[in-house]
Each structure stands twice: as structure tokens, then as C-alpha cells.
Amino acid sequence: EEHLVESGGGLVQPGGSLRLSCAASGFTLSTYWLTWVRQAPGKGLEWVANIRKDGSTIYYVDSVKGRFIISRDNAKNSLYLQMNSLRVEDTAVYYCARDANNYDGRGYYYDVFDIWGQGTMVTVSS
Amino acid sequence: AIQMTQSPSSLSASVGDRVTITCRASQAIRSDLGWYQQKPGKAPKLLIYGASYLQSGVPPRFSGSGSGTDFILTVSSLQPEDFATYYCLQDYSYPRTFGQGTRVEIK
Numbered sequence: 001e002e003h004l005v006e007s008g009g010g011l012v013q014p015g016g017s018l019r020l021s022c023a024a025s026g027f028t029l030s031t032y033w034l035t036w037v038r039q040a041p042g043k044g045l046e047w048v049a050n051i052r053k054d055g056s057t058i059y060y061v062d063s064v065k066g067r068f069i070i071s072r073d074n075a076k077n078s079l080y081l082q083m084n085s086l087r088v089e090d091t092a093v094y095y096c097a098r099d100a101n102n103y104d105g106r107g108y109y110y111d112v113f114d115i116w117g118q119g120t121m122v123t124v125s126s
Numbered sequence: 127a128i129q130m131t132q133s134p135s136s137l138s139a140s141v142g143d144r145v146t147i148t149c150r151a152s153q154a155i156r157s158d159l160g161w162y163q164q165k166p167g168k169a170p171k172l173l174i175y176g177a178s179y180l181q182s183g184v185p186p187r188f189s190g191s192g193s194g195t196d197f198i199l200t201v202s203s204l205q206p207e208d209f210a211t212y213y214c215l216q217d218y219s220y221p222r223t224f225g226q227g228t229r230v231e232i233k
Contacts, residue, residue, distance in 0.1 A: 037170075045227070050222075111222075113170070114172050114181070116171070
């Protein structure tokens with residue numbers, strides 16, 4: 001069965017750093033884009049970043065650009081999110097997700113987040 | 127960034143009811159839209175992709191429609207396990223953006 005498991009969350013002071021990890025099992029990570037999505041307590045979902053299969057292309061939401069770095073190690077079947085200069089507003093559950101392409105049978109592919117981890121909580125507070 | 131606006135923000139319904147949730151994009155996004163279901167304390171789950179295609183394993187009481195800027199998620203006959211929060215997500219451009227969510231509660 002295909003699984004993603006996040007780790008690395010915790011309590012950190014404003015301005016601090018944290019590195020999240022996401023381990024895959026049951027499928028070959030190198031054949032998929034991967035994504036981080038976060039959810040502040042009691043709030044909705046926010047897409048954070050994603051990374052191409054080989055790591056050559058990366059996108060970020062504006063609010064984390066210059067502070068967060070997404071990376072992957074396909075040999076270790078793992079995805080990472082290095083979070084620097086953390087702010088109180090970064091407090092959230094962070095989910096990793098498999099960013100797949102579903103085919104509609106008529107020549108078009110759609111990006112979907114089809115496998116999700118259980119999430120890891122990051123709390124930024126003094 | 128493309129803004130996704132869902133309505134209503136919440137609704138109360140009974141088992142067996144037909145429920146519709148709408149999602150409007152701030153610009154045309156073709157059919158590059160998915161719907162996700164999230165239950166409390168759990169990760170989201172993909173229901174619909176490409177605006178109208180049912181993800182494998184999702185019950186056929188869920189359906190999606192729309193293209194361009196206006197989209198609809200329909201649950202034809204609400205079941206007890208369907209009480210959850212639903213989000214639309216555009217995959218037309220970066221940054222990817224979610225709607226603010228629609229909470230479906232038991233009446």
C-alpha cells in the first residue's frame with residue numbers, strides 16, 4: 001500500500017528553523033512531483049510548494065519564498081522542507097502529498113494530490 | 127494568484143439530501159479543478175479531478191461539473207460519512223490555490 005509519513009514538526013521560536021521530512025513507501029518517489037500543503041489551526045488548506053520528479057523545477061507560494069526550501073532525495077525515497085526565519089503565522093499542520101497526473105482519456109492530464117501523509121504540527125511561538 | 131471562492135461557507139443537511147457546493151475562480155481555469163474532502167483531524171482526500179472526473183474508489187453519489195470560472199460539487203444523497211469540509215483546488219497555474227472550504231454539518 002502507498003503511504004507518506006511526515007516527521008520533524010515541533011515547537012520553535014520566531015526566527016528559528018525546522019526541517020520537515022516526508023518518507024514514502026509502497027511506490028517509487030522518483031516518478032512523481034511532490035507537494036507540501038499546510039493548514040493553520042481551525043483554518044483552510046494552503047498550498048506551500050512543490051518539486052519536480054528530478055528536483056529541477058520548484059514552485060513556492062509567495063509567503064514562504066526566500067525562507068523555505070523544498071528538496072528531495074529520491075535514493076532515500078524522501079521529501080524535505082527546510083523552514084527558516086519562521087513566523088508565528090507559519091504555525092500549522094504540514095502535509096506532504098503526492099502530486100500525480102490523472103489522465104482523462106481524451107489527451108489531457110490533470111494535477112492531483114492523490115496520496116497524503118497524516119501531517120506534522122509546527123508551532124512557532126515564544 | 128488565482129482566487130478561489132466557495133459558497134456557502136457552511137451548510138446543514140440531513141442524510142439523503144442532495145447537496146451542492148459552488149466554487150468560483152477569479153479568472154478562467156479551463157477544467158483544471160479538483161475537489162477534496164477533509165474530516166476533522168485527517169488529511170484531505172481527493173474526490174474529483176478535471177472538474178468532473180471521479181477519482182478511483184470514490185462513490186458515484188459525488189459528481190462535479192463546470193469549466194472556466196464556475197464549478198459545482200454535488201452529493202446526490204448525503205450519507206453519514208459525508209459530513210466533512212470540502213475544498214476546491216485549482217491546478218491551472220502557480221501558486222496552486224484552494225477555496226476557503228465548505229463545512230457540511232448534520233441538520
